[in-house]
Amino acid sequence: MKFKAAVIGCGRIGCGFDEDPKRKQVSTHAGAYFFNSNIDLVALSDVNEDFLKKYSQRFSVPNTYTNYKDMLEIEKPDIISICTWNETHHEIVKVAVENGVKAIFCEKPISNSLDNAKGMINFCQERGVILMIDHQRRFDYTHQNIKNFIKEGKLGRIQQASFYYTAGIANTGSHMFDLLRFFFGDVGWIQAHKSNNFSPNEKDPNFDGLIKFKNGVLCTIQACDVKNYLIFDLDIFGTKGKISLSKAGFKVEYNEIIESDLFSGYKELSQTNCPIKEKSRDFMVDAVKHLVDCIINKQKPICSGEDGLASLELICAFKESAEQKGKMISLPLEQSQIEINSK
């Protein structure tokens, strides 16, 4: 079965990252559609005509549009990708649903406010449209294996976790919160304080904080300054060993427990061969394969609109807690007037 796909927003994640010689795997929505044999990439839309010209050639796309509404009406795609900034997502989802799309692959953060995110989920639910959010690590084989390793009890009881990130609570935090929910489940409460460490977007600052998951795991959240280096690191201390993620969260290291050679009667952690199966980072290609499977089998995606909303709730809760001097805030956050800006 063949599906018609179209991309709205042909910037970095829509099309451009595939020009980066350091990115060895397909890293864009257009690239992932181009390489999927079940998909015809029929159109691109962007307000930037230079991008349309360049990327329609690169990905052999027959039609381009500066107005995405025209594209939806004329092309009637089955699948669209929304790769514009988050304040536009709500309106694009509404128009796409009205034009009969079957599935939407939407960039993170899901939207700019809780109300708009809920609206997007409702539009899609009412018309049976699949809404999948691009928190990429959920589509990644290695991260799925880490989740299963924890779920099967191979790390024992999780004693503590700590996360280090850079570049904004909405921008990077969206991925961080989703990955933590993927591993540890729903959140009970959070506390947060504004960080002094620089974020490139002054409207999307960094925050430090604490997350208590409903399963009892406590995780510290600490921001660093992206001007020094990019970081997306997680340490998980289980009673049977330790997992560490580094290199944007894609390198996995494992520590086993051994007898201490320093102190009698104590044990310590020691790095050893990683028992978690790893694979190259093909998450964009795998995400699109998953979306096609979801359409065919009428399944909910591994990263749904509700997952996007839960991540946005955590972003808003961190901001609200910091505004109230680290007040403890319970999740889910039913309401928030906070508007986020993740540019």
Ligand SMILES: NC(=O)c1ccc[n+]([C@@H]2O[C@H](COP(=O)([O-])OP(=O)(O)OC[C@H]3O[C@@H](n4cnc5c(N)ncnc54)[C@H](O)[C@@H]3O)[C@@H](O)[C@H]2O)c1
């Ligand atoms: N999942 C990830 O790892 C990841 C990585 C990068 C960006 N993102 C997310 O993707 C989104 C876009 O980020 P980016 O870095 O690609 O931004 P970008 O600025 O490079 O691209 C956005 C594009 O949208 C276009 N655009 C704006 N309004 C439009 C409209 N009405 N119709 C059609 N096109 C329009 C712009 O001209 C631009 O080309 C953001 O929400 C960002 O958080 C996610």
